[in-house]
Amino acid sequence: MILLLVVVVWAVTHLSLGPGSRALPTPGPVVPAHATRATTIAGAPSGPAEASQSLLNPSYSWDYQWGADHPATGVPAVRARTAVLVDIDNRHVLFSRLPHAPMAPASTAKLTTAMVALDHDDADATVTVPDEAVNVEPNLMGLSAGEQLTVRELLYGLMLDSGNDAAETLAATTMAKRQSFIRAMNLKAATLGLTDTHFVNPSGLDDGQQVTSAHDLALTAAYVYQHYPVIDEVVATTQQTLPYSSLHKAFFPTNLNKMLWTFPGAIGFKTGLTDNAGQVFVGGAHRGNRTLVVVEMDDPLIFTDAAALLDYGFRREG
Numbered sequence: 001m002i003l004l005l006v007v008v009v010w011a012v013t014h015l016s017l018g019p020g021s022r023a024l025p026t027p028g029p030v031v032p033a034h035a036t037r038a039t040t041i042a043g044a045p046s047g048p049a050e051a052s053q054s055l056l057n058p059s060y061s062w063d064y065q066w067g068a069d070h071p072a073t074g075v076p077a078v079r080a081r082t083a084v085l086v087d088i089d090n091r092h093v094l095f096s097r098l099p100h101a102p103m104a105p106a107s108t109a110k111l112t113t114a115m116v117a118l119d120h121d122d123a124d125a126t127v128t129v130p131d132e133a134v135n136v137e138p139n140l141m142g143l144s145a146g147e148q149l150t151v152r153e154l155l156y157g158l159m160l161d162s163g164n165d166a167a168e169t170l171a172a173t174t175m176a177k178r179q180s181f182i183r184a185m186n187l188k189a190a191t192l193g194l195t196d197t198h199f200v201n202p203s204g205l206d207d208g209q210q211v212t213s214a215h216d217l218a219l220t221a222a223y224v225y226q227h228y229p230v231i232d233e234v235v236a237t238t239q240q241t242l243p244y245s246s247l248h249k250a251f252f253p254t255n256l257n258k259m260l261w262t263f264p265g266a267i268g269f270k271t272g273l274t275d276n277a278g279q280v281f282v283g284g285a286h287r288g289n290r291t292l293v294v295v296e297m298d299d300p301l302i303f304t305d306a307a308a309l310l311d312y313g314f315r316r317e318g
Contacts, residue, residue, distance in 0.1 A: 074315070076308035080299035081278070084214040085309045088222040088284075088291050094313045099215040100196055103297045106272025106280045107139075107162045108212070109185075109204035111220050114155055114231050116184045117170040123152040123230050126247070133168035137205060141166045141251060148247040152230065156240045159231070159270060160253035164203040171202040178202075189216070192223055206276040214295040221269050221282045221293045235268030236260065258303050259283050263310065267291070271302070285310050 075095055082103060085095040093099075121127075131145045141154075141163030149169075157166035171181040185199040196213035204210070224231050238260050242251040259266040265285040272280035278298035283306050285292055292313045294306050 074312060076305070076312055078296065078299065078305040078309060079301055080214075080296035080305060082214040082295075082297045083299070083305075083309070084218045084293075084295045085313050086218045086222065086293045087313065088225065088293055089289065094292070094316055095309060096214070099218075100213050101297075102196060102211045103213060103280075104206055104274060104277035105197075105199075105204050105210060105212040105217070106206075106274040106277035107204040108217055108220075108270045108272045108280050108282050109199060109202065109210070110158050110162065110167055111217075111224055111231075111270055111282065112185050112188055112199065113167050113170060113202040114158060114234075115224065115228060116181060116188055117151055117155070117174050118228060118230060119188070120174045120184065121151050123155070124150050126150050127154070127169065127173035129165075129169050130172045133172055134165050136164040136168050136203065139163055141253065142249075143169060144249070147249070149242075152234075153242050153248075153251070155231065155234045156237070156242065156253045157251060159234050159268075160237065160240060160255040162256055162271065163253075164205065167201075167203040192219060194219060204272055204274070204277075206274045214297050217282050217295045217297075218293050221284060221295070224269070225267065225284065225291065225293070232267070235270065236266075237268075257281075257283065259285075259306060262303070263307050269293075281306055283310075285314075287314050290314065 080097065082098040082101045083096065084093065084099045086093055126148050129143045129145055129147045129149070134143055134145050139162040141157030141161045143157070143163070143165040151170070154166045154170055157163040158170065168178075171178045175181045175184065181202060182199055185202065189197040189199065194212070194216040196211065197216045198209060198211050200207045200210045235257070238255050240253045242248075242253070244250040255268075256271045257268060260268060263285060265287045267284045267286055269282040269284055279300060279302045281294070281296045281299065281302035283294050292310055294309050294313075296302050296305055299305055
């Protein structure tokens with residue numbers, strides 16, 4: 001009788017959820033992956049796995065070990081340690097590899113920095129660069145203390161040049177205290193249901209407590225694309241000129257995302273590189289009536305592999 005009950009409970013909780021029945025997550029508390037998940041890089045399967053489940057329900061644990069029994073057809077041999085390819089129109093995951101593995105975010109953290117800045121300030125509001133914001137490690141926009149720029153101008157330096165000085169300026173000026181901004185970043189992550197993510201700085205510089213996953217970055221990019229037109233405009237820009245004015249010197253941000261030059265339909269998002277993270281890329285493209293988001297973490301050939309995954313995704317029906 002006990003065995004029968006166990007079988008019935010398993011069937012209800014596992015078989016009743018069909019691939020088409022899972023929706024986007026409802027907001028939930030953020031619980032960093034390093035504190036809750038048993039999956040690690042060393043202990044997880046090394047080969048690619050494919051999933052057709054609807055996108056990103058944190059209450060459901062995907063079976064990412066399908067690779068052996070359900071081999072993905074035509075998937076390119078990407079080099080990323082972890083990766084996700086998502087069709088955000090029908091909310092299907094087209095490809096995944098270790099999507100919940102805890103990873104350093106590098107400068108992809110700036111996607112959340114940009115969202116929080118716009119949540120709490122107008123894009124055309126003017127802020128003053130504080131002294132502490134310019135004493136950070138590169139990459140840099142090239143700000144000088146005392147200069148005044150709009151939030152929009154800072155976003156170009158943040159997302160194109162990947163300026164850590166722009167990140168620190170937004171964190172120090174959007175709210176009364178920098179730490180309040182960091183708390184707002186983690187609240188944003190919780191609101192989006194990012195169960196693998198925790199922030200400790202606005203730039204993405206390495207810190208043992210700062211973590212995310214390919215899964216969470218895919219959801220972040222999809223949310224940005226659908227809800228933040230100012231960020232969409234910025235990240236899709238290849239080069240921008242911020243001319244000299246009485247408030248600041250001239251700036252010439254150039255996007256580090258080479259996909260904007262080379263991949264038809266590319267829509268932008270963010271690159272990243274640190275010692276702990278390796279090369280990281282959150283990208284996307286739009287063709288016809290479909291929009292795909294790709295995330296690669298710790299990949300030595302981010303643009304080559306991103307192009308291969310996106311081409312694979314567009315060949316599929318979604």
